[in-house]
Amino acid sequence: MDKVIPGIDEAIKDIPDGATIAVPGFFAAGVPRFLLQAIIRKGIKDLTLTCGCGPLLGAADELKTLVKNGQLKKVIDSYGLFRSASKGMQDSFEQAVRAGEIEFEVYPMGTMAEKYRAAGAGIPAFFTPTGVGSVVEEGVVTNIEDNRRPKETRIIEGRKYVLEYALKPDYAFVHALVGDREGNLRYAKTARNFNHVMATAARTTIAEVEKLVEPGELDGDDIHTPGVYVRRVVKVPRPKFAITID
């Protein structure tokens, strides 16, 4: 089953306006920058990007361009703003969030991880202790007031839990160190982060890989994401970026 697509623009050519795309990466590590650049080139609009921990702070140039081009409708993340308030005021994404032009929805990071895991594993929702006692328990945390839907809670064996829902994006972009033609993937160190769980969650997963190998070259014991989760594979160079979120 050869899933290799010869060019990155071809790999995303069917993505329509209004799509929801999972973007892995933990700040600078493991972000699918080449696929993000491809959606910028294609000019796809009304995008919802579902993240995990600040990949768009890591890919700051790509975020700036997406905001400037008016391509973003909504971003979901656990950590998506500059730490420094004064820097945030200068940031075009934060300005758009303040103006209500882009919706920004926030969950605890472990809840984001579990939302994807649940989606990939056929679980529609789950009770978690995380966020109890905070605004996260009361309702969806978003800058758009009308969308702050209340959340259900339940006491189980004396402890309170919040009901959170699975998150199933239309597409996931993942970045792997090595991939074979059949979509088996292996990540590098902490660049793994959200990549695997997002690959399992999305309806269509597109993997950009730094090294493309033949089936059998990756030892079956060393595969992090089995090929069943991956629809398309595209070869990219090793990205060069600054390891910073400042």
Next chain:
Amino acid sequence: MSPKIKFRGLSRELIALRVASELEDGTYANLGIGIPTLVSDWIEGRDIVLQSEIGMLKTGPLATGEDIDQDLINASCQPVTELPGSCYFDIAESFGMIRGGHIDVAVMGALQINDRGDYAGWSNPARGLFVGNIGGSMDLCAGARKLFIAMEHTTRDGEYKVVKELSYPATALSKVNMLFTDLAVIEITPKGMVLKEVAPGISAEDVQSVTEPELIVSPDLKEIEL
């Protein structure tokens, strides 16, 4: 109301050192951003394993020069190194580990804390945003067996950070066990805040003057040993 007094206590590095000495050998710990990150500078050679929620156990010291690997960072986006026995895992596993009660101690920074062990750290209302950076803080509060807060005792302007009631959005309620500041070590008990240690040159009265809730002074009150 604010005390507007500033005492000269421990540096951020020495607050971190005092936290490090509270961690027992055999501890699996997770360090948050800020002063907590500095704790890692004081545990070299100790039998303490750092979990980084990005998906790493046994996180090594910060990497410099040629050791920097863009695929190897900690949860504060700093390049780090491996140690013998370091391992990597995906994010759902990482937070399963955290929520599932397998991390002994989480050390976090805070903007406010009260005498019931509630604390606020993820959002400063002065920023004027309802949304903010929650990151992994709430998961660590929900799952770590013990929660330590490491912070400056007052704000830069001398306002209370140790307060009667949180005015900032809470990260978690009734979860904090110990508070380490530049001026004091305080244990949070069902009866309230017990002042256990004071920084050199600082008295219990000094600490109380910059602390809004009433402190219970431990009969064994002593100077912080470093």
